[in-house]
Amino acid sequence: MDPHQDEVGSLTFMVRKVWLNMRSAIAAELKAFGLSTPQYATLLMTEAQPGMSAADVAREVASSRQAANEMLASLELDGLIERRPNPTDRRSHQIHVTESGRARLAEARIAVDRREAELEAAFTPEQRGAARDWLEGISEACR
Secondary structure, three states: OOOOOEOOEOHHHHHHHHHHHHHHHHHHHHHOOOOOHHHHHHHHHHHHOOOEOHHHHHHHOOOOHHHHHHHHHHHHHOOOEEEEEEOOEEEEEEEEEOHHHHHHHHHHHHHHHHHHHHHHOOOOHHHHHHHHHHHHHHHHHHO
16 A cells, blocks of 8 residues: 555545635635635735736636636626736736725635634644645645
């Protein structure tokens, strides 16, 4: 038997299971704010990196460009983001979070942070740090 695999299954599928379970837990929190997990992620990213394109968002949330554009249209319709012409590429737009989007994100972030803290409560600070370091390292190794 492969030493990296046990009775639970491969590492890849263990990570997938954790992701799906966490996504479900966070989605339940976000529902109260009228946001999906990808919408929340998009607001986080575009607040941190104003001017991202739809293609950038699609890559970061692991979706097709079409799906990202539909999600962005929904956020724009709700007044949470705005698309501005890209001054260096007339074919694309830059995405910016509006004041309303920042306010909704700030409220949702409190609920998400609280829920993540509940999920991590049984772990020591060292375990949480090691898990985050490992996830970051694996993510980087996969690029």
